[in-house]
Amino acid sequence: MAACGGRESASLDAREHDCMARAMYFESNRSSRDGxxxxxxVVMNRVDSPDFPGTVCGVVGQKRQFAPGVMSRKMQGRSVALVREAAAAVLRGERHPRIVRARFFHAAGYRASYNNMHYVLTTGGNAFYEKRRPEFVTQPVPLEPLEGITGRSL
Structure with a gap:
């Protein structure tokens, strides 16, 4: 039987926070809070989708979805504290206002030949997109990078 608000819950929260921080650390330009x-x-959009696991760690730990070693490599350096602050903000409910429904991203310099990628934002070294039916794609190429939308800059 799980303890209500006890150590089990605190341990789960700490694990979800660590998984979120890992995704941010290994997938973003760590000098960009927006990124x-x-x-x-995107992680939270996946958590909320029936197409993906229903937990942060489940989403981040999915094979071939995030950077290799995202769950096992060491995070180090000055940026770790900044990443942890951003992870806590997202877990408290902050969202990037330009992402809305996007559940996918790739490195900003990568060019895919798919016709179902509707780009909504480029920030922190990544291009974020929604998958849509081709006839509903109105932004088929990544946008110019945009920074400074979320909270304080790092």
Whole structure:
């Protein structure tokens, strides 16, 4: 039987926070708060989708969805504290306002030949997109990078 608000819950929260921080650390340009918040928003959009696992760790730990070693490599350096702050903000409910329904992203310099990618934002070194039927794609190429939308800059 799970304890209500006890150590089990605190341990789960700490694990979800660590998984979110890992996704942000290994997938974003760690000098861009917007990039970290955007990655976190994609993670939460996946958590809320029936197409993906229903937990942050489930989403981040999915094979071939995030950077290799995202769950096992060491996070180090000055940026770790910044990443943890951004992870906490997303878990408290902050979202990047330009992401909305996007559940996918790739490195900003990558060019895919798919016709179902509707781009909504480029920030923190990544291009974020929604998958749509081709006839509903109105932004088929990544947008110019945009920074400074979320909270304080790092």
């Amino acid at each position: 970290m918040i955007a990655v976190g928003t």
